[in-house]
Amino acid sequence: MASITQIIDHAENTCRKNGAKLTEKRKRVLTGLLISKKALSAYELIDFMQKEFNESPPAMSVYRILDFLETENLVHKLHLANKYIACSHISCAHEHEVPQFLICDKCGNVKEIGIKKSLINTLKQNVEKSGYVLKSPQLELHCLCHECA
Amino acid sequence: MASITQIIDHAENTCRKNGAKLTEKRKRVLTGLLISKKALSAYELIDFMQKEFNESPPAMSVYRILDFLETENLVHKLHLANKYIACSHISCAHEHEVPQFLICDKCGNVKEIGIKKSLINTLKQNVEKSGYVLKSPQLELHCLCHECA
DNA sequence: TGCAATAATGTTATAAAATAACATTTTAAA
């Protein structure tokens, strides 16, 4: 398990390669999400940063920064509850798979797993059979985690 | 394709069987959702009813009524965007399957299809392999509809 | 029937989440 500093360094390199800049403020927002074990809404993240770093960036900036981090594939947005979570593969070299999120409805813990190609194909086929085109097969499932089950 | 009146009558019977009451106001909210082809938020639904029926029930009541209709399986809530849509099987006699929603990201049209048992099992297995328990396999997928693709 | 108890709906206030419009600061190029 890489340290936060290592993760941030790695993320900075990834951004640089994409011609994007991981600024100090962006780093701190990302650090917040990395430390938090749960997915957080923008406002929850601000509260969290206040407690952890004694720093509350304005909501607007946080929204923009989260958008940026999402574009760079450093965080994911869970539409299910409009919350964000740091990518589990944030320091991996491999291409990012389509993520599937297991969200514990009780304690809020989230686990990110990759979707099997075969499952994606099944989904795609189902969708096409209905005359639709699948844009993103990202799945977000209501679950209970090991502790809460 | 059953008429709205027929659907409402059928829904009323279903409710009665469950010991619940489909009141006039509940009927009108449901009618709104039935006429709308898209999933609507509570507030969008109020606007829609204002235009269609020249009637705007208070938001609080609409939220409560939507909760009721959801409990009775007459409408579904799409958590993806916190919107509601009338069930496609609202007049069917058969047991309701686990729904899978194809949501057109461009025009907002939603198609409700049933999930194959085998797909549900695959999902369940994936989840269990990760130490979680699947609470609800309802799927909400980002798609493009035939017209928008 | 008349009267409680319950259910359904209404009202008002407030909280929470998201976005819009514009200002300022910082950074990178020319």
Place this chain on the structure above:
DNA sequence: TTTAAAATGTTATTTTATAACATTATTGCA
């Protein structure tokens, strides 16, 4: 250095959701 673009800040507003309490309607029963 000057200028353009990018990043961030500020303020206001909109949208969504819930809480607390009031009123009305319905139902069961004395």
